[in-house]
Amino acid sequence: xxxxxxxxxxxxxxxxxxxxxxxxxxxxxxxxxxxxxxxxxxxxxxxxxxxxxxxxxxxxxxxxxxxxxxxxxxxxxxxxxxxxxxxxxxxxxxxxxxxxxxxxxxxxxxxxxxxxxxxxxxxxxxxxxxxxxxxxxxxxxxxxxxxxxxxxxxxxxxxxxxxxxxxxxxxxxxxxxxxxxxxxxxxxxxxxxxxxxxxxxxxxxxxxxxxxxxxxxxxxxxxxxxxxxxxxxxxxxxxxxxxxxxxxxxxxxxxxxxxxxxxxxxxxxxxxxxxxxxxxxxxxxxxxxxxxxxxxxxxxxxxxxxxxxxxxxxxxxxxxxxxxxxxxxxxxxxxxxxxxxxxxxxxxxxxxxxxxxxxxxxxxxxxxxxxxxxxxxxxxxxxxxxxxxxxxxxxxxxxxxxxxxxxxxxxxxxxxxxxxxxxxxxxxxxxxxxxxxxxxxxxxxxxx
Amino acid sequence: xxxxxxxxxxxxxxxxxxxxxxxxxxxxxxxxxxxxxxxxxxxxxxxxxxxxxxxxxxxxxxxxxxxxxxxxxxxxxxxxxxxxxxxxxxxxxxxxxxxxxxxxxxxxxxxxxxxxxxxxxxxxxxxxxxxxxxxxxxxxxxxxxxxxxxxxxxxxxxxxxxxxxxxxxxxxxxxxxxxxxxxxxxxxxxxxxxxxxxxxxxxxxxxxxxxxxxxxxxxxxxxxxxxxxxxxxxxxxxxxxxxxxxxxxxxxxxxxxxxxxxxxxxxxxxxxxxxxxxxxxxxxxxxxxxxxxxxxxxxxxxxxxxxxxxxxxxxxxxxxxxxxxxxxxxxxxxxxxxxxxxxxxxxxxxxxxxxxxxxxxxxxxxxxxxxxxxxxxxxxxxxxxxxxxxxxxxxxxxxxxxxxxxxxxxxxxxxxxxxxxxxxxxxxxxxxxxxxxxxxxxxxxxxx
Numbered sequence: 073x074x075x076x077x078x079x080x081x082x083x084x085x086x087x088x089x090x091x092x093x094x095x096x097x098x099x100x101x102x103x104x105x106x107x108x109x110x111x112x113x114x115x116x117x118x119x120x121x122x123x124x125x126x127x128x129x130x131x132x133x134x135x136x137x138x139x140x141x142x143x144x145x146x147x148x149x150x151x152x153x154x155x156x157x158x159x160x161x162x163x164x165x166x167x168x169x170x171x172x173x174x175x176x177x178x179x180x181x182x183x184x185x186x187x188x189x190x191x192x193x194x195x196x197x198x199x200x201x202x203x204x205x206x207x208x209x210x211x212x213x214x215x216x217x218x219x220x221x222x223x224x225x226x227x228x229x230x231x232x233x234x235x236x237x238x239x240x241x242x243x244x245x246x247x248x249x250x251x252x253x254x255x256x257x258x259x260x261x262x263x264x265x266x267x268x269x270x271x272x273x274x275x276x277x278x279x280x281x282x283x284x285x286x287x288x289x290x291x292x293x294x295x296x297x298x299x300x301x302x303x304x305x306x307x308x309x310x311x312x313x314x315x316x317x318x319x320x321x322x323x324x325x326x327x328x329x330x331x332x333x334x335x336x337x338x339x340x341x342x343x344x345x346x347x348x349x350x351x352x353x354x355x356x357x358x359x360x361x362x363x364x365x366x367x368x369x370x371x372x373x374x375x376x377x378x379x380x381x382x383x384x385x386x387x388x389x390x391x392x393x394x395x396x397x398x399x400x401x402x403x404x405x406x407x408x409x410x411x412x413x414x415x416x417x418x419x420x421x422x423x424x425x426x427x428x429x430x431x432x433x434x435x436x437x438x439x440x441x442x443x444x445x446x447x448x449x450x451x452x453x454x455x456x457x458x459x460x461x462x463x464x465x466x467x468x469x470x471x472x473x474x475x476x477x478x479x480x481x482x483x484x485x486x487x488x489x490x491x492x493x494x495x496x497x498x499x500x501x502x503x504x505x506x507x508x509x510x511x512x513x514x515x516x517x518x519x520x
Numbered sequence: 521x522x523x524x525x526x527x528x529x530x531x532x533x534x535x536x537x538x539x540x541x542x543x544x545x546x547x548x549x550x551x552x553x554x555x556x557x558x559x560x561x562x563x564x565x566x567x568x569x570x571x572x573x574x575x576x577x578x579x580x581x582x583x584x585x586x587x588x589x590x591x592x593x594x595x596x597x598x599x600x601x602x603x604x605x606x607x608x609x610x611x612x613x614x615x616x617x618x619x620x621x622x623x624x625x626x627x628x629x630x631x632x633x634x635x636x637x638x639x640x641x642x643x644x645x646x647x648x649x650x651x652x653x654x655x656x657x658x659x660x661x662x663x664x665x666x667x668x669x670x671x672x673x674x675x676x677x678x679x680x681x682x683x684x685x686x687x688x689x690x691x692x693x694x695x696x697x698x699x700x701x702x703x704x705x706x707x708x709x710x711x712x713x714x715x716x717x718x719x720x721x722x723x724x725x726x727x728x729x730x731x732x733x734x735x736x737x738x739x740x741x742x743x744x745x746x747x748x749x750x751x752x753x754x755x756x757x758x759x760x761x762x763x764x765x766x767x768x769x770x771x772x773x774x775x776x777x778x779x780x781x782x783x784x785x786x787x788x789x790x791x792x793x794x795x796x797x798x799x800x801x802x803x804x805x806x807x808x809x810x811x812x813x814x815x816x817x818x819x820x821x822x823x824x825x826x827x828x829x830x831x832x833x834x835x836x837x838x839x840x841x842x843x844x845x846x847x848x849x850x851x852x853x854x855x856x857x858x859x860x861x862x863x864x865x866x867x868x869x870x871x872x873x874x875x876x877x878x879x880x881x882x883x884x885x886x887x888x889x890x891x892x893x894x895x896x897x898x899x900x901x902x903x904x905x906x907x908x909x910x911x912x913x914x915x916x917x918x919x920x921x922x923x924x925x926x927x928x929x930x931x932x933x934x935x936x937x938x939x940x941x942x943x944x945x946x947x948x949x950x951x952x953x954x955x956x957x958x959x960x961x962x963x964x965x966x967x968x
Contacts, residue, residue, distance in 0.1 A: 099803030100777060101659075101751055104717055109658040112810045139611055148603035155596035163587055163792035198646050198794075201817040209682075210557040211549075227817065234657075234814045269552055303549055329548060344611035346646075346820040355547030362560045366682045367815070369649040369675065372794040375820055 107214070108236055115457070120442060124451035130483030132406075132470040133451040135279070135426055139342045141394060143386065154381050166373035168365040170196025170349070174380045178349050181383075182335065185311055186325035189351050195360045196371045200309060200336040200348030203360075204231045206367065207305055207332055207350065210359045211269045212237045219257055219302070220272040221249050223429070223458030223467065225279045228272055228307065232460070239460035240268070246420070248285030249273055251292040258300040270303040270332075275323060277310040277425025280458050280469035284423055287320055294327045309336040309348075312392055314424035315400040329353050337379055339426075340392050345375035399426065405477035406470060409484035414491065419470075426473035429455075431466060432491070435498040438468040441490060450486035555662070556682055563905070568890060572899035578931030580854075580918040581899040583727070583874055587790045589842060595830065602829050614821035616813040618644025618797070622828045626797050629831075630783065633759055634773035637799050643808045644819045648757060648784040648796030651808075652679045654815065655753055655780055655798065658807045659717045660685045667705055668720040669697050671877070671906030671915065673727045673755065676720055680908070687908035688716070694868070696733030697721055699740040706748040718751040718780075723771060725758040725873025728906050728917035732871055735768055742775045757784040757796075760840055762872035763848040777801050785827055787874075788840050793823035847874065853925035854918060857932035862939065867918075874921035877903075879914055880939070883946040886916040889938060898934040 115121075124131050155162060169175070175191035182189055197203040204227070212218070214236035220228065222241035232239050240261065243253045254271070261268055273293070275285035285293065297304050306323045314320075324333035336348035350360055364371075382388060403421075406428055410419055416433040432438060438454035445451060455467025470487075472480050563569075572579050603610060617623070623639035630637055645651040652675070660666070662684035668676065670689035680687050688709065691701045702719070709716055721741070723733035733741065745752050754771045762768075772781035784796035798808055812819075830836060851869075854876055858867055864881040880886060886902035893899060903915025918935075920928050 099801070101801065101804055104659055104751060105807065106657070106659055106661045106664070108661075109807055109811070112658075112807060112814075114806075114810060136613055139608055142607070142611065144603060144607040148600040148607065151603060152596040152600035155592060155599060159590070159592040159596065160587055161792075163590065163790035165584055165786075165791045198816045198820075202815060205815045209554070210560075211552055211554055213554045213556075216554075227814075230814050234811070303552060338613075342611035343613045344609075344821040345823070346816060346818070353547070353549065356549055358562075359553065359557055359560060362562060363557070363682070366560075366675075366678050367650060367653045368646045368794060370794070372646075372820065372823055373792040374826070375793070375823060378822070 108234055111233060111236065120446055121451065124446055129446065129449045129451055130475055130479050130486060131451045132472070132475070132480070132483045132487070133453050134474055135471055136474045137339050137343065137395075137426075138398065138474055141398070142342065142391070147382065147386070150381050150385050151378055154377055158377060162374045162377045164373060166370045166376070168370045169361045170194065170371055171373065171376040171380065174376045174383075175349075177380060177383045178335065178351075181312075181340075182322070182324075182333070182351065185308075185319045186321035187328075187333065187351065188325070189328070193351055193354055193357050195350045195352070195357055195364060196376060197348045197350060197364065198368060198371055199338060199343070199346040200307065200334045200350075201227055201231075202346075202364070202367070203334045203348055203350040204228050204305075204307070206360050206363045207270070207334075208232060208235045208237070209363050209367075210356070211303070216269050217261060217266045218270050218272055219254065219261075219268045220460070221274065221278065221281065223280055223455060223464055224272065224460070225274060225307065226453070226457045229458070229460050232272075237269070241459065241461070242271075244278070244281055244283060246283055247289060248275060248278065248283050249289070249293055251289055251296050254293060255296045255300075258296065258302060262300065267300065268302045270305045271297050272305045272307065273323075274307045274310075276308055276320065277313060277422050278427070278429075279310070279425065280427050280429050280453070280455075282420035282422035282425065282427045282429045284314075284320070290321070290323060291326060294323060294330060298327070298330055304331045305334070306331050307334045309334075309339050310425035311335075312340050313396055313399060313426075315396055315403065316423065324351060332356060340395070341379065341382055341388065345372070345379055347371070347375050347379050396424070399424075399473060402472040402475075402477055402480055403428075405480045406472040406484065409481040413484050413488035416495070417491075426471050428470045428472065430468050430470055432468065433495060436491065436494055437465045439465050441494050444494070445487060445490045448486050448490045450483045450490070452487065556684055559681060559684065568894055569899065572894055577894065577897045577899055578923055578927050578934065579899045580920070580923070580928070580931045580935070581901050582922055583919055584922045585787050585791065585843075585874075586846065586922055589846070590790065590839070591834065595834070598829050598833050599826055602825055606825065610822045610825045612821060614818045614824065616818045617809045618642065618819055619821065619824040619828065622795075622824045622831075623797075625828060625831045626783065626799075629760075629788075630770070630772075630781070630799065633756075633767045634769035635776075635781065635799065636773070637776070641799055641802055641805050643798045643800070643805055643812060644824060645796045645798060645812065646816060646819055647786060647791070647794040648755065648782045648798075649675055649679075650794075650812070650815070651782045651796055651798040652676050652753075652755070654808050654811045655718070655782075656680060656683045656685070657811050657815075658804070659751070664717050665709060665714045666718050666720055667702065667709075667716045667750070668908070669722065669726070669729065671728055671903060671912055672720065672908070673722060674901070674905045676755065677906070677908050680720075685717070689907065689909070690719075692726070692729055692731060694731055695737060696723060696726065696731050697737070697741055699737055699744050702741060703744045703748075706744065706750060710748065715748065716750050718753045719745050720753045720755065721771075722755045722758075724756055724768065725761060725870050726875070726877075727758070727873065728875050728877050728901070728903075730868035730870035730873065730875045730877045732762075732768070738769070738771060739774060742771060742778060746775070746778055752779045753782070754779050755782045757782075757787050758873035759783075760788050761844055761847060761874075763844055763851065764871065772799060780804060788843070789827065789830055789836065793820070793827055795819065795823050795827050844872070847872075847921060850920040850923075850925055850928055851876075853928045854920040854932065857929040861932050861936035864943070865939070874919050876918045876920065878916050878918055880916065881943060884939065884942055885913045887913050889942050892942070893935060893938045896934050896938045898931045898938070900935070
């Protein structure tokens with residue numbers, strides 16, 4: 073994995089020769105980059121994560137789904153049959169919008185969350201990350217504002233930054249985004265003469281917050297957004313991975329003309345084909361297709377047909393039930409270990425998805441603590457990764473999706489050791505992250 | 521496929537309500553789009569091509585490779601074995617830069633064109649279209665200038681337009697880009713106070729020009745670019761598809777610090793996995809990886825491992841030889857038919873690749889003629905698609921990659937009927953495209 077070049081990124085000499093003369097000879101093209109590139113940074117924790125991938129480290133950092141239980145033997149046969157019967161189609165260019173049969177199947181999946189969509193309003197993308205990129209591309213000019221929950225998915229914040237947009241956070245609590253707070257944030261923006269281009273929200277089993285937007289609040293969030301003329305970008309990779317009860321109705325099911333909905337096969341099947349989708353109001357969908365054709369010509373036919381085959385020939389809903397059972401067990405392991413080993417912290421208890429959001433005791437800083445955690449063979453993501461403004465140092469995200477329950481417990485135990493040593497230091501010397509406690513409120517920890 | 525919404529794209533009301541009031545009620549989010557989206561247009565010939573895809577039409581328009589002769593049975597078995605033995609890796613997230621084994625294999629492929637590259641300087645992309653997008657993303661600010669051959673690949677022009685860049689064309693002749701003309705164009709830019717961010721060039725079997733940059737000119741093009749401080753973007757999907765002799769050395773083999781080289785499996789194997797790559801100077805490669813992670817997180821592991829399997833378990837170079845033989849036969853069919861049926865036109869005779877570039881006789885306009893051609897059941901791409909400035913109407917691109925030799929001959933015969941009827945009209949009424957004959961010179965037709 074790469075790290076950031078070390079030359080200063082201030083001067084912008086206009087020729088390679090001038091760049092070299094200015095001491096940036098490590099990169100002769102340094103003076104040629106676009107403004108958006110000058111704001112592009114490798115994560116500061118990236119080098120650390122290269123270490124964290126060593127097998128002796130318990131990583132509670134990643135968001136990799138556990139796909140070990142997929143029926144791989146049978147699936148291999150099905151893919152081989154696909155190539156034998158439709159190989160020249162699977163290996164050829166396809167439609168920019170995506171395979172029509174897969175788009176039809178996608179509408180059936182979305183129906184499970186109450187969405188009544190037409191396949192013509194679906195665009196297949198290279199994972200839902202590409203959908204985030206395309207939506208940003210068609211809506212965001214440099215300096216534009218959007219509203220996102222506090223905290224928000226780190227990958228979305230990176231996309232918004234790459235389009236040089238300003239992210240304003242709106243607080244969540246244990247029931248998700250707070251409509252009154254959203255109203256306040258949008259009103260304050262209006263007072264500054266700004267209208268947010270969209271609201272970015274992960275309503276179900278929030279990454280990283282671990283909370284879910286309550287059914288009661290959903291129409292209220294829509295009402296607030298609509299009153300302010302703000303489009304909603306509903307990112308929903310985890311919606312079918314609730315541990316109990318039925319999926320909540322998507323925002324897109326309640327306000328199809330006001331919502332761009334993003335879905336993905338990465339968590340309900342597997343991420344390796346990089347297939348996700350966007351459902352959008354018709355005119356927006358047209359723009360998304362044009363933007364996608366410019367970006368990649370067309371999504372992979374081979375990937376789409378392989379997923380379409382999985383959906384039609386396997387009991388994918390039974391597999392999702394199995395995933396739910398497995399992830400619920402891991403959630404229980406993590407929450408149990410937190411109660412046992414980290415009584416001085418507070419945390420959210422997710423009803424689905426992959427993540428627990430932990431608040432550290434007063435005085436501790438998750439980012440400063442990370443190198444010591446990795447030394448103690450446990451990794452997490454510091455809360456700062458999930459705020460656009462550098463706040464969030466009193467939080468950390470723990471994921472329970474990939475390690476076994478035993479490893480999760482061991483990871484939390486190791487984390488407790490680091491935390492206790494850290495707390496002792498703070499007690500002795502009074503150092504720590506207290507001065508940084510200025511984050512927009514994350515989900516309330518009182519649900520723990 | 522989509523068509524462009526019909527509302528005017530001039531006013532930009534600031535709220536959905538205002539947009540509706542302004543008569544744009546077809547799209548409530550019309551006022552929210554970014555500047556780059558307002559410049560985004562569906563091709564005017566798109567609707568026509570939907571018709572041209574009917575089986576009774578001979579399409580000489582598309583660039584789809586003919587992959588019917590791939591060893592599909594054996595390949596299906598190999599992919600099934602891959603899923604059985606490495607399924608949980610193939611279906612999992614991967615590295616943002618791309619699979620290390622595939623990157624090693626890619627360096628071996630590039631060695632065939634004299635490139636001595638390290639796998640660490642290779643980035644795997646979602647087809648080389650994504651590489652074009654990423655390079656544009658990291659280098660182009662709105663208003664920036666780049667130089668591209670006249671004519672240039674339509675998909676690249678679309679990307680450059682989406683980044684709001686200005687394309688300045690530099691003339692080609694039968695031996696490819698003319699170094700003296702490139703020097704003149706860059707000198708004129710300098711006089712305007714502009715430095716081109718890069719030179720976009722397709723040196724081998726040009727799309728759409730059908731010509732190849734001569735060996736003698738290659739160091740001269742590099743010298744000119746270097747003297748003006750201009751990076752070279754070498755797009756080379758067809759380099760291994762020459763009909764005779766050995767591949768020419770890539771520009772990247774002669775000036776690795778001055779060139780970003782783009783490669784693709786779409787033409788040497790198959791396009792359906794959407795796997796291409798960029799080789800870039802190290803510091804640029806770092807930016808490309810960060811940009812790609814923002815755009816798609818990571819390329820598809822399943823696609824990369826499937827291609828890696830093909831490269832290691834099949835005699836892919838023998839398959840490329842077979843492709844060459846097949847495409848040479850089709851080139852011969854097309855050139856023979858042109859000589860027989862279209863003696864009033866002139867054309868390039870490609871030594872590889874997929875395309876012939878045809879110049880119409882005085883007075884004819886390829887864009888105006890296209891609907892009549894489709895009615896006569898033959899399709900092509902008008903030259904205007906390959907110029908950023910709307911010129912090129914006296915040219916058209918014919919591709920011989922996908923139809924059989926018999927269909928190619930029949931297509932050219934039909935085209936001749938359209939052309940003769942058109943020429944008669946021009947003779948009778950004096951209408952036609954003469955007033956548009958202001959294109960920057962395309963490849964000289966004197967090689968025909």
